[in-house]
Amino acid sequence: xxxxxxxxxxxxxxxxxxxxxxxxxxxxxxxxxxxxxxxxxxxxxxxxxxxxxxxxxxxxxxxxxxxxxxxxxxxxxxxxxxxxxxxxxxxxxxxxxxxxxxxxxxxxxxxxxxxxxxxxxxxxxxxxxxxxxxxxxxxxxxxxxxxxxxxxxxxxxxxxxxxxxxxxxxxxxxxxxxxxxxxxxxxxxxxxxxxxxxxxxxxxxxxxxxxxxxxxxxxxxxxxxxxxxxxxxxxxxxxxxxxxxxxxxxxxxxxxxxxxxxxxxxxxxxxxxxxxxxxxxxx
Amino acid sequence: xxxxxxxxxxxxxxxxxxxxxxxxxxxxxxxxxxxxxxxxxxxxxxxxxxxxxx
Numbered sequence: 001x002x003x004x005x006x007x008x009x010x011x012x013x014x015x016x017x018x019x020x021x022x023x024x025x026x027x028x029x030x031x032x033x034x035x036x037x038x039x040x041x042x043x044x045x046x047x048x049x050x051x052x053x054x055x056x057x058x059x060x061x062x063x064x065x066x067x068x069x070x071x072x073x074x075x076x077x078x079x080x081x082x083x084x085x086x087x088x089x090x091x092x093x094x095x096x097x098x099x100x101x102x103x104x105x106x107x108x109x110x111x112x113x114x115x116x117x118x119x120x121x122x123x124x125x126x127x128x129x130x131x132x133x134x135x136x137x138x139x140x141x142x143x144x145x146x147x148x149x150x151x152x153x154x155x156x157x158x159x160x161x162x163x164x165x166x167x168x169x170x171x172x173x174x175x176x177x178x179x180x181x182x183x184x185x186x187x188x189x190x191x192x193x194x195x196x197x198x199x200x201x202x203x204x205x206x207x208x209x210x211x212x213x214x215x216x217x218x219x220x221x222x223x224x225x226x227x228x229x230x231x232x233x234x235x236x237x238x239x240x241x242x243x244x245x246x247x248x249x250x251x252x253x254x255x256x257x258x259x260x261x262x263x264x265x266x267x268x269x270x271x272x273x274x275x276x277x278x279x280x281x282x283x
Numbered sequence: 284x285x286x287x288x289x290x291x292x293x294x295x296x297x298x299x300x301x302x303x304x305x306x307x308x309x310x311x312x313x314x315x316x317x318x319x320x321x322x323x324x325x326x327x328x329x330x331x332x333x334x335x336x337x
């Protein structure tokens with residue numbers, strides 16, 4: 001069988017995109033780079049864009065979301081799907097899917113006014129974490145230690161400008177042993193995991209957290225695969241907290257960054273991703 | 284080789300550089316985007332926006 005042509009939708013070629021493109025090239029897979037800055041989607045008819053499957057690697061959530069929606073309507077298989085991007089791009093939608101499917105996650109409250117958000121924080125008990133519904137790399141995530149800090153953060157959110165900051169997502173703070181877990185799920189398997197260490201309570205490697213290998217135990221694999229399925233499945237990175245009662249899924253990321261995890265885990269993550277993309281095209 | 288649009292330093296990239304790749308300027312540290320490879324052309328990479336990330 002001839003290899004399908006893989007479209008790689010991207011905004012810029014970061015380390016991850018370069019590794020994925022190199023993996024495709026090493027297998028002689030026909031590849032077409034779709035730069036989202038140049039993309040024009042003719043909505044009235046499906047144009048022949050010359051790809052059999054699209055691997056989405058946009059840096060901007062909004063572009064990824066709408067492009068995936070259109071590709072899906074056109075019947076072009078995508079990794080990931082619009083559904084997965086839509087759910088993972090929004091912390092409230094993600095949390096509700098995790099709860100629906102019985103995947104353990106931190107206790108969370110959503111409120112629509114600063115006053116009710118303050119009540120929610122008091123009910124959860126300090127410290128709490130306040131997060132924007134949309135956003136990543138740990139930006140604008142606040143650990144709120146007491147009522148006065150809560151009032152300050154809520155007042156700031158109120159004037160941030162976009163309405164999304166006025167949907168208040170308030171979560172219990174889960175004490176970390178100086179680390180959390182980032183696990184990579186491809187299809188039905190947790191292919192690799194790292195510990196992210198940091199002296200700061202935000203352990204994101206994009207914020208300077210240090211990575212070491214984490215052994216994928218049956219428990220970790222189970223909770224991560226269930227989290228991946230809850231958001232629709234595909235290629236996702238799961239952020240896991242080690243709570244006193246067991247593992248808790250904190251977030252699910254759909255355009256995963258893995259540059260710090262290949263050497264650390266010894267797993268060829270881009271190869272696993274491309275395996276999945278080619279399998280998706282063949283379905 | 285091309286000039287950094289921020290500090291005018293001379294910047295070289297690897298032979299495997301591709302259009303759209305992000306490289307740091309070795310002098311000023313600015314994030315630069317390879318806009319052409321032959322000949323090499325560099326532009327300041329866009330600033331991060333609110334919905335950027337994983």
